[in-house]
Amino acid sequence: MDLRAHFDDFTERDWERPTDGTLRLALIGLGWWTREKAIPAIEDATYCETTVLVSSSAERAEAVAADVETVEAGIDYDAFHDGVASEHYDAVYVATPNALHLQYVETAADLDKAICCEKPMEASVERAEQLVETAADVPLMVAYRMHTEPAVRRLRDLLRAGFVGDPVQVHGHMSQRLPEMNPDPEQWRVDPELAGPGASVTDIGIYPLNTARFVLETDPTSVQAMLSSTDAFFSKVPDERAAFSVSFENGVVASCSASQNAHQSSHLRIVGTEGEATLEPAFFPERRRKLTLRRGDLSETITIEKVDQMREEFDYFANCVLTDRRPEGDGEHGLVDMRTIEAVYEAADRGSTIEI
Amino acid sequence: MDLRAHFDDFTERDWERPTDGTLRLALIGLGWWTREKAIPAIEDATYCETTVLVSSSAERAEAVAADVETVEAGIDYDAFHDGVASEHYDAVYVATPNALHLQYVETAADLDKAICCEKPMEASVERAEQLVETAADVPLMVAYRMHTEPAVRRLRDLLRAGFVGDPVQVHGHMSQRLPEMNPDPEQWRVDPELAGPGASVTDIGIYPLNTARFVLETDPTSVQAMLSSTDAFFSKVPDERAAFSVSFENGVVASCSASQNAHQSSHLRIVGTEGEATLEPAFFPERRRKLTLRRGDLSETITIEKVDQMREEFDYFANCVLTDRRPEGDGEHGLVDMRTIEAVYEAADRGSTIEI
Numbered sequence: 001m002d003l004r005a006h007f008d009d010f011t012e013r014d015w016e017r018p019t020d021g022t023l024r025l026a027l028i029g030l031g032w033w034t035r036e037k038a039i040p041a042i043e044d045a046t047y048c049e050t051t052v053l054v055s056s057s058a059e060r061a062e063a064v065a066a067d068v069e070t071v072e073a074g075i076d077y078d079a080f081h082d083g084v085a086s087e088h089y090d091a092v093y094v095a096t097p098n099a100l101h102l103q104y105v106e107t108a109a110d111l112d113k114a115i116c117c118e119k120p121m122e123a124s125v126e127r128a129e130q131l132v133e134t135a136a137d138v139p140l141m142v143a144y145r146m147h148t149e150p151a152v153r154r155l156r157d158l159l160r161a162g163f164v165g166d167p168v169q170v171h172g173h174m175s176q177r178l179p180e181m182n183p184d185p186e187q188w189r190v191d192p193e194l195a196g197p198g199a200s201v202t203d204i205g206i207y208p209l210n211t212a213r214f215v216l217e218t219d220p221t222s223v224q225a226m227l228s229s230t231d232a233f234f235s236k237v238p239d240e241r242a243a244f245s246v247s248f249e250n251g252v253v254a255s256c257s258a259s260q261n262a263h264q265s266s267h268l269r270i271v272g273t274e275g276e277a278t279l280e281p282a283f284f285p286e287r288r289r290k291l292t293l294r295r296g297d298l299s300e301t302i303t304i305e306k307v308d309q310m311r312e313e314f315d316y317f318a319n320c321v322l323t324d325r326r327p328e329g330d331g332e333h334g335l336v337d338m339r340t341i342e343a344v345y346e347a348a349d350r351g352s353t354i355e356i
Numbered sequence: 357m358d359l360r361a362h363f364d365d366f367t368e369r370d371w372e373r374p375t376d377g378t379l380r381l382a383l384i385g386l387g388w389w390t391r392e393k394a395i396p397a398i399e400d401a402t403y404c405e406t407t408v409l410v411s412s413s414a415e416r417a418e419a420v421a422a423d424v425e426t427v428e429a430g431i432d433y434d435a436f437h438d439g440v441a442s443e444h445y446d447a448v449y450v451a452t453p454n455a456l457h458l459q460y461v462e463t464a465a466d467l468d469k470a471i472c473c474e475k476p477m478e479a480s481v482e483r484a485e486q487l488v489e490t491a492a493d494v495p496l497m498v499a500y501r502m503h504t505e506p507a508v509r510r511l512r513d514l515l516r517a518g519f520v521g522d523p524v525q526v527h528g529h530m531s532q533r534l535p536e537m538n539p540d541p542e543q544w545r546v547d548p549e550l551a552g553p554g555a556s557v558t559d560i561g562i563y564p565l566n567t568a569r570f571v572l573e574t575d576p577t578s579v580q581a582m583l584s585s586t587d588a589f590f591s592k593v594p595d596e597r598a599a600f601s602v603s604f605e606n607g608v609v610a611s612c613s614a615s616q617n618a619h620q621s622s623h624l625r626i627v628g629t630e631g632e633a634t635l636e637p638a639f640f641p642e643r644r645r646k647l648t649l650r651r652g653d654l655s656e657t658i659t660i661e662k663v664d665q666m667r668e669e670f671d672y673f674a675n676c677v678l679t680d681r682r683p684e685g686d687g688e689h690g691l692v693d694m695r696t697i698e699a700v701y702e703a704a705d706r707g708s709t710i711e712i
Binding site for chain 1: 520521524525527529531533578580581582584586597599601603607609611612613615617618619621623625627628629630631632650651706707708709
């Protein structure tokens, strides 16, 4: 197998279908992720543009809008629920704290808009199930940016082609120093009322979990977990540090870990009967990905050109909607993560294996 | 920190004490490991030599002895128990199947010989405890070759110096294709009567477990585990594949995995609050080790000169005995692994966290 040839066209958008449409987006929730990642990504995108901004006040929305040429309106949350400016957008991107996703999805579905919702979908399985039911008649995608990361798609291709033989074991990890990134101890990411059951598994542990599901094309059957919080910053959540094992339908176990209070690091390793593949760094959008492939005497590390992951994600969503296709990371796909994550917290609580 | 300078003298034997003595060794059990790894290593060693070989028949022992210049006698197991040739050795290396260790240790202790015993120490905690009790009055070392691997010792130095900050999470893995290495389905490594409770955790999962203990200088408090066997080759053991999590006294969790039926692979990663260190390959003696160190903007991969791990291990054992020091991997140290491993099988069986 000529690996380098396999990666020559690695940035190819194998999901792209011909269309000359443009999907007009309302962005809901203008935190740093939306401002610094989503807006620039959409400016650079082929199939979508930002036309409406929704925030806690119209002033705040307008202030952000001033820098975005394509925006037609900046409105507050109440105005959004009242359908204000709904003629200016075809779809919404929901990037509020987790526990607020449902209400915006409800309104968007009422307005018959397509929906791209940040992950985790909501703060509990019950609310996520309501969200999926609510959005049953509109396109719904959960914002898994790894699904359209070329390195991850090429990794999935390699696994499909049998490069590692039968997958046996996964190791995956993601960590960052949240208290340094945002020192506010009142922030929603460490507040169970807004974030859901925890801070590390929900927000970043979902990356090794979901990416393992995506590349292995299999779903979880049971989980075990060890969680701990000692730093006062994480006093309201159980998982300043999280280690959890996920058993999959195909017999693979993924040993996952995540921490919001450790050195920034991420990797995903798949060991198989015949070889192995390691993506590292794996999950942080700023980093250039490296994929190390081993099989028999072969050992190669391929450095993969950086793409704007959020641009790819938004273009994928828009391309699917415009060509009337269901995105791969749909509501049912997202629910599997929600059930797995809830099981992780329950497993840690009970000290036992939880079936999903 | 000048990392390269730190590694300039990485092969230094920081454990070595002056002595001009030579420890004479009887090797018990002449399987491929003893013949292909131990004997050449001892030939190359400074502080020991092979003087007696013990096997199932004197003929077999003599046949192997023919190629080893220093050997005074080749004897069978019964002769060993009768004290034959005991004037020709000062210490024994026990490399029989696990469940047979105890009987040779008993005789060696009766003969007042120092003992280097392969890991795992025995087939059960109960028998390992008997072994330690039996050997209470003689030097006893468990053969953890990673303890004297320079790359591992330098990694421990770096962790002591705070390179990664406070350790947070460990990932460790070891796998190999046992059915290709030895296709005999009747071999002792997959026979619980001789190997103990399993094949992967006991034989190779002990590497990430024990090396994590060694470099972090902390001991396990609880474990969780997921084990599975599907291939007929592993029908008598529960762990063709093993994933287990080990929680340590210092709050770190190690996500470990091992398989006797996967691509040869090994690594040990320590993620801390300030940085991380990954040793890969980590555990196979044939491979040149690489240590990747990250902290802030620093990212360096240091390739570490290969040493004969078994030579280092035997010289360490001999140097300790000759200078009247207790080796670090003593019986009590080994018992902690035995208890942890037994807990891993129990945790998998019960589907719950087991305290140690």
